Amino acid sequence: MSAQNPEKVTSILEIFDTTTKQRHVIREFPYLIEAPDWTSDGEYLIYNSEGLIYKIALSSPHREELIDTGFASMCNNDHLISPDMKWLAVSHRSLPHGKPTIFILPAQGGTPLQVTPSQPSYLHGWSPDSKKLTYCANRNGEMDVYTINRDGTDETRLTFSEGLNDGPEYSPDGKHIWFNSVRTDLMQIWRMRTDGSEQTQITFDEDKNSWFPHISPNGKNVVFISYNKEDSLPHEHLRYKNVEIRMLSDEGKKPQSLFSLFGGQGSFNVNSWSPDNKCFAFISYKLD
Template sequence: MKKLYLFISALILALSANAEKLTSFLEIINIEDGSRRIVKTFPHKIEAPNWTQDGKWLIYNSGGKLYKISPDNPQNPVEINTDFADSCNNDHVLSPDGKEIAISHHSKEDRQSRIYTLPIEGGKPTLITAAGPSYLHGWSPDKKTLSYCAGRKGNYDIYVISATGGAEKRLTTAPELDDGAEFAPDGQIWFNSCRTGLMQIWRMNPDGTNQTQITFDETRNSWFAHPSPNNKLVAYLSYQKGDVKPDSHPANKNVELRVMNCDGTNARTIAKLFGGQGTINVNSWSPDNKHLAFVSYKLESE
């Protein structure tokens, strides 16, 4: 299902490109006061910015490749060498020590997404998941484990695997879509699931036990929970109920960037924007816990 919606979203975007021009805005928002700053405007699609551990770079994907850009001196983005992996999607994750990056790359042979790791400065990727499709989302604090959403026998669930490869372990079994599995600094895994009818934010132990619903908002479908570095706040993206199917996170929609406490209290909207797929697919917190990086978009008739 996830693969189908990703394909449909990409197809719609490709078809609309003949009549409309897409502009991407790489932005930073202050969590406290909601002030926004555009780092750079791109005349094409970019997606999923995340901060390096030292705060000096934002890494994003565009056209199947990865780039880094300085949030303070953004004139010249730098391409990260990913060797043969030139069909990366917006599921790149940085290792806790900042030395490596994990990616999801679609192979030319079967077009299935699989997970690889490589040095943060670039290099030849190492295959981690033999089976596809596998969509990366998290890296454990001890650097030993990767978490991801995978389609196996027609159902998409959350899996974990050693960061060096090996046998994968299935953590969720709900027939509905479970997605966006990301490790928090305390080792818990945050994810989103539409097992209750709407897409909601959940949390579980790293072994899959104690799966607990965190959001109960019947007006929104919520995706991609990202815990802050100090583990006090969680950022996530929401679509209005009825605007999309619960198991879909398409591009080019009016969405809300929201933040809540890690216990689910004090959930609030900090920004409304045109975006969705590509806006905050990865953890985009600044190292100081004060800002989020994200991408908003604009479609204009040519």
């Protein structure tokens, strides 16, 4: 979901190396970009800007390439290349102030095909076999987690608790979906089986609201973004705030704070792990 952009913002595309604990700037953009997604071949980062989807090669990051998304020209920061690299899924709204629907198209560009039957639908994850999508959607007056087949069949609701359930993402082994939920007051990280069973709270913070769990390709680490509760309400993931990127390595242990940044919305919306499990991409911002 996107928010209004101030007139002058610098977007800093960065990579964090979990082995050295160092941040590396890939490129600075004198305008708003959001939500980097690392392709499974390790060569490209995908991002959105002004409704369009771009990619840059890590070998030549100062040249961006526009991906032809056809009529889908109002894409938000919920976009992902499929694990098999054949498909690009986007959340596109057909009207300037409308609500998004999920579409897929060939990864190199092409005509979008509608997947979700109605709106709003906010994409967050592909299944490891590239056959299913998981997303947040409002179908019954509540924002819940759903799955659907890539061809648009069998939309299935997985969460039924009151309040916002968002940010769903498949584990690499295909056995679980991680997500974030406000069902215990603050926004916390949760996990469930892919059929919706065994919904289990993972974080128990008393002073933070945490969003968008991203699982490393080997399934060993989960990174997510956290706001201080004084800076946002549980259901808000706001732009241009001081936030933390945190990591869970062993279930049941306290999350480790990796670093802080100025960002929030747009910084870390989709999975951005490198295929070698060592690094992940994110965006920080500067306001002029």
